[in-house]
Amino acid sequence: MQTVIDKTIGITRHLTLNRPKQRNAISLQMVDELLQKLSEAEEDQQVRALVLRGAEHNFCAGGDIVDMLNAQQGASDGENNAFFHLNRRFGELMQRFNRTPLVVIAVLEGAVMGGGFGLACSADITIADHSCRFALPETRLGIPPAQIAPFVVARVGLSQARRLALSGVKVKAQQALEIGLIHQLLDDTEALEGALQEHLTAINACAPGALAITKQILMDAARVSDENALGQLLDGAAKQFSRAIQGHEGREGARAFLEKRSPEWQH
Template identity: 70%
Template sequence: MQTIISERQGIAQIVTLNRPQQRNAISLQMVDELLQQLELAEQDPALRALVLRGSGGNFCAGGDIGDMLTAQQSAADGDSDAFYRLNRRFGELLQQFNRTPLVVIAVLDGAVMGGGFGLACTADIAIATGNTKFALPETRLGLPPAQIAPFVVRRVGLSQARRLALSGATVDAQLALAIGLVHQVVDGQDGLEQAVESQLQAIRACAPNALATTKQILLASANLPGDEELSMVLDQGAQAFAAAIQSHEGREGARAFVEKRAAEWQS
């Protein structure tokens, strides 16, 4: 891994975007390495969370200009799909992080812009320092936030997404908290570390399979257009509940409650 740092910490894999000189701009190589790391983490049954953060005082300032220049040259050489492939590959990264069964915690500081903004919107839990700045500057560069937009809309709603994407304006952490972009704002690095550890402690108290199933149900519940789709999700939810309550986790959870002790996954 050349663009990220990955280390195990109990039930969590800590993944750090590590291109500080470029404010952790997301290159194609970083996309590949993040997807590889996510796949490895998903295969580890002992992991329940993935913590995503940036090095050098910034989370991520967006896409890498070097990749765009390379695509521009390819397009000039006759490759009409060069920009499509570049953009869509980043969309694949957002999709995979959005639907992973792991609990994704985004630890935000400094610049959270463009692609970094989109990546933050795929997190289940987003924690920011007070000096974090958020922006979707694509339209100021003559571009649409093509792969980012669906995740922003799902995170903050259509009205706020319109305001952010159609102005390109920078917003601070307190406004990000007010519109639901982040879930917690803390003071400084010490506050950030304490908040992350508090979230991981809470996740440790939750059963691994129950976490994954719950996330699947929540994602399926989003943006349901009518009763037929709602009924389908509720049917699937009932099936998942029936399977869970009869599983080892379900039986252990019931026994631990009756016996007034910690469940095995909490030890």
């Protein structure tokens, strides 16, 4: 593992993008390492939250130009799908982080560009400081933000996504807060760390199984487009609720409430 630093503290797996000389641009190697570390975190029964951040005060400046050049060489050598596979692999990364049952917190500083912008949009909770600059610069480079676009639309809505993607304009942290791209804006690094700990403390008070089920219901709800689909979603959610309240976490939560104590999952 060379491009991702990982550390587990209590209920939290911390993943740090570690290519500071490239402002933590995402390479194919980094994609592979992130996916591996995500799988390991999901298999760890103690882990409920995953913190994603960048080394040396930049989150991520986008995709790695070296991989682009390698794909160009592959295409020149007759590998017709070189760019397709490169682009789609990054989309797989965002899908996995978007759908993981873990609570994903993105801690943002400095550059949040292109693929880094998309990755931030796949997080459940996104906090940033005033050093952040956000942009989707792809169209200025003659390409579309192909894998990023759906996650940006889901985060900020179609109108803002169109403005950002079709102009490539840079957005400051205060503007990002106003359009819902980030959830919390902090003054400095110390305040950022304090806010992160507050979120982790809150997550620690939540039952791990209930967190995973709730996230699944929320993600499914975002795709509901008609009344029939809504009814099916609510039927499924009722079944999940029934299983949960009769399961170990539901019984423990009720006992802890009545006995005026912390539940067993709160460390």
